[in-house]
Amino acid sequence: MSEPNAVPVSTSSLKDRLIVAEHFGVERPTFQGEGPNCGRPALFIRLSRCNLTCASCDTKYTWDWSRFDPDKESAKLSVRDLITWAVSSPVDLVVITGGEPLIQQQRLIPLVEGLLEVGKRVEFETNGTLPPGRSLLIDGVRFNVSPKLATFGVDERKSIVPAALKLFAASGQAVFKFVASSLPDLDRxxxxxxxxxxxxxxxxxxxxxxxxxxxxxxxxxxxxxxxHWNLTSRLHVLAFADARGR
Structure with missing residues (x-):
């Protein structure tokens, strides 16, 4: 496996800094907790900030500054430091989540390129409102797209963006994961x-x-x-009682 300084992106790109809420899975190993990779060992990079304000969100510390202090809940980390951290683990799946990670997608390009170069696979968890650029629609990258329903406590005029969803669907690199609380949600x-x-x-x-x-x-x-849909559990709740950083 290559060292991070062998990543074929410019030095300036490696110094790009992302606003990160937390990253975990190296010191205390964990799993991807949902979707098609549920149960697979994974590293997590949780980016801060979101373009939605869902009432049922379980990571409000990434965006709700009426309850949380952004200076305490986030830090700016360089692409190089994040790659160095990820390469210290033998786990090959890196989940980039949020918040909404694609808000920072330009600065994510060198991170994704670097992670792929050192042998990692990348899975984005996104709310599906922001279409990914071509630089992220590459081999080794998948998208776990989770459009938010009105019952999740959000205005669907903001959370359902047809053009973005159609792009994800056409990419062949996305799965669509819906949180459901009742049978009527399945009809929607x-x-x-x-x-x-x-x-x-x-x-x-x-x-x-x-x-x-x-x-x-x-x-x-x-x-x-x-x-004939797929059903996924919430492994982090079942295994770790929804503890943060697991």
Missing amino acids: IAELVDAHGLAPVWVMPEGSTTEAVIASTRELADAVAAR
């Missing part, structure tokens, strides 16, 4: 899937406790199976 998901040609589809039951996740899973499972 079906409308969005049909309207924008979204596939493959994963449904994740909402819940921040083990009891809530189990209850919503049992409520939704038969209906998800009947639609």
